[in-house]
Amino acid sequence: MVTHAPVGDGEFDRSTVVTRRETVENAAGENTAREGVYDADLSPDWTVANVLNGGYLLAVLGRALADALPHPDPFALSAHYLSPSVPGPAVIRTQTVRAGRTLATGQASLFQTGEDGREVERIRVLGSYGDLAALPDDVRTSATPPVLPPPERCVSPDDGPPPPGDFALAGRLSLRLDPATVGWALGEPSGRGEVRAWFDFADGRAPDPVSLLLTVDALPPTAFDLGLLGWAPTVELTAHIRCRPAPGPLRVAIMTRNLAGGFLEEDAEVWDSADRLVCQSRQLARAPRA
């Protein structure tokens, strides 16, 4: 087990820094308080097979909106992925769509400069933000946490053969996979489309609402458990943050029920150490070619 460190000074924090430009101009050259522009430096530490992880990118955008909007926490963040991001500089343009008393909605786009020198949009998101700490404590739920063996009886990605290509993301995380959901690593996928794991940052950084945006997309994809060992590029991913996570390891369960027409959904649930359902997400992805 890792020792837990506070939010703010971990690898994740340093890799998701966004820096607001002081002077903001809109397309007509006017300053506008409703648009904030941020610089980011996408880190190669969060890649899988040389592709930047979609959850990491969502967290970068989530931090920019958290700064731009008057409320701190993402309640609902919807991302449409347009083109693969690469490590290096990126610009995030935000817009405040509506600022209400308890919820604010904003939009953000992540751009990078392509090889031809032109700006390419990578991801566009809409986010509704509020203050999780201001919510009442009432919980009425029929959801139950995923059943997982204790971490010491789970499997680390380090225990298996290294996956093809670079897998820098693995070094940032302490994942402990339920042995019942890793048959695919031995050529024996269960066919159920389920993966469950304990999730921690390798450096012990505690979870917070923004890091949950990474957590929902950080496990080996459900497609592996369906016998499809390839990249499943995300088309759309929406995450709902339902509660500020307590310190300690998270339990994550991801599941695919329906693969059809070359697309699949992947649902994720994240539970904290206090047995609270802290996040639900769903993504639509292209199925890997079998």
Added chain:
Amino acid sequence: MVTHAPVGDGEFDRSTVVTRRETVENAAGENTAREGVYDADLSPDWTVANVLNGGYLLAVLGRALADALPHPDPFALSAHYLSPSVPGPAVIRTQTVRAGRTLATGQASLFQTGEDGREVERIRVLGSYGDLAALPDDVRTSATPPVLPPPERCVSPDDGPPPPGDFALAGRLSLRLDPATVGWALGEPSGRGEVRAWFDFADGRAPDPVSLLLTVDALPPTAFDLGLLGWAPTVELTAHIRCRPAPGPLRVAIMTRNLAGGFLEEDAEVWDSADRLVCQSRQLARAPRA
């Protein structure tokens, strides 16, 4: 049972007409092919307690994007609801974010003129569109259709006491609710947070990908089955259209697992007469005050 009519000339079609303005100018006064502006007339026929149904509004926006983008069908449509829409004129501004070979992504906002004469944004959406007819027929699914009694043993909203306020939407639909999920109408909610129903348009209009955007938000809310009889305003709703629906009645199951901090998720599944899972959606809504 209703007799099924073709898509195109039903009440739903007439109520979701969007008309593209011929000359399109951007903020700088330049014509641009990447931005389309549409006029709509939001119909009072799709209200519940005098509030326009969120699924109806999503369908209006979905039609505008279907026209604006080079691909016809919504694969993933994410909506953030900003302020309550009212019957009457509306303007929809669209933007093509990316046009790819098999998928295109666009953005659309619905505006109305407020009482003070200023334009108010009601809803903003991001949508990724493709061509459902072009997808391969492969299906690998562990999902099973909801189990419902036959329609003749289900309950019509007309069978119970009329709900408070206007309920024009009920007249547009032929809903047949599973008796096991309508205890709330008799003051005995099950507490499970589930509602199941057969769905048809009252005039027999057949389902299509755009009408599914209405279907996911057209049942009595799951909050009723949790004993919370009030309006549950949607914060965010994302729908994935997975298959072009076959003609015939649809089966819809909606479920809430987690009510916490004054918010709840509502998941919807829609199945067609050919036993295909044609749509999955999830919304985050404010819980009604108990």
